[in-house]
Amino acid sequence: EVQLVESGGGLVQPGGSLRLSCSASGFTFNTYAMAWVRQAPGKGLEWVSGIRGSGDRTYYIDSVKGRFTISRDNSKKILDLQMNSLRGEDTAVYYCAKVGDYGDFDFWGQGTLVTVSS
Amino acid sequence: SYELTQPPSVSVSPGQTARITCSGDALPKQYAYWYQQKPGQAPVLVIYKDSERPSGIPDRFSGSSSGTTVTLTISGVQAEDEADYYCQSADSSGTYEVFGTGTKVTVL
Numbered sequence: 001e002v003q004l005v006e007s008g009g010g011l012v013q014p015g016g017s018l019r020l021s022c023s024a025s026g027f028t029f030n031t032y033a034m035a036w037v038r039q040a041p042g043k044g045l046e047w048v049s050g051i052r053g054s055g056d057r058t059y060y061i062d063s064v065k066g067r068f069t070i071s072r073d074n075s076k077k078i079l080d081l082q083m084n085s086l087r088g089e090d091t092a093v094y095y096c097a098k099v100g101d102y103g104d105f106d107f108w109g110q111g112t113l114v115t116v117s118s
Numbered sequence: 119s120y121e122l123t124q125p126p127s128v129s130v131s132p133g134q135t136a137r138i139t140c141s142g143d144a145l146p147k148q149y150a151y152w153y154q155q156k157p158g159q160a161p162v163l164v165i166y167k168d169s170e171r172p173s174g175i176p177d178r179f180s181g182s183s184s185g186t187t188v189t190l191t192i193s194g195v196q197a198e199d200e201a202d203y204y205c206q207s208a209d210s211s212g213t214y215e216v217f218g219t220g221t222k223v224t225v226l
Contacts, residue, residue, distance in 0.1 A: 035215070037161075037217075044202075044204065044217060044218075044219055044220040045153070045155075045161065045204050045206075045217040045220070046217060047206075047214070047215040047216065047217060050215065059213060059214060061214065062119070095160055095161075100163075100166065102149060102151075102166050102167045102170075103149055103151070103208065103215075104149075104151040104163055104166040104167075104206075105151070105153070105161070105163060105206070106163050106166070106172065108160040108161055108162075109160065110160055111160055
């Protein structure tokens, strides 16, 4: 059974940093791309970042380029998102998602809430 | 930036058919996917590759594609289908993923 468990969310001041982690199990982690998707309170889904199975290529939405870094440790089956220079508009539930064989997000974690506020 | 446009809301009586559209310029070149999200829960994939249904998803959910528009159809709507639905696809380069604006389905 595929399981994705996020951690690391919390309250942080504007300009601060936070590191999210996603622990994966139930599939061959290093053969699948992974992604982070966020959802601001009362708003829709927004893809934030993606990373290939090998970790050699990463992708970001324009609004987080230069501030967020996605990475993975295939030996530990962990996906991370380092978030720096956080802004109020980054406040959201952040979901970790597995990318399926056809580019879909076939499995999702339960999400972790990030609140950026003074 | 690339956008996928959905109607904000769709209302349907139990047993009737709900159709949700999603429009985007790159849809003729990229697969589309559909997700169901209920309040307080993570999204669930209900359609992939425009029209394929993952295992465990009821066959009343179906997808279709025509030009720059894809459609999610829920036949014989049940009360449990009340949720937000999002389409998702990639931009024309295939590099960046985009979600649609979301459609709230209300079962009357």
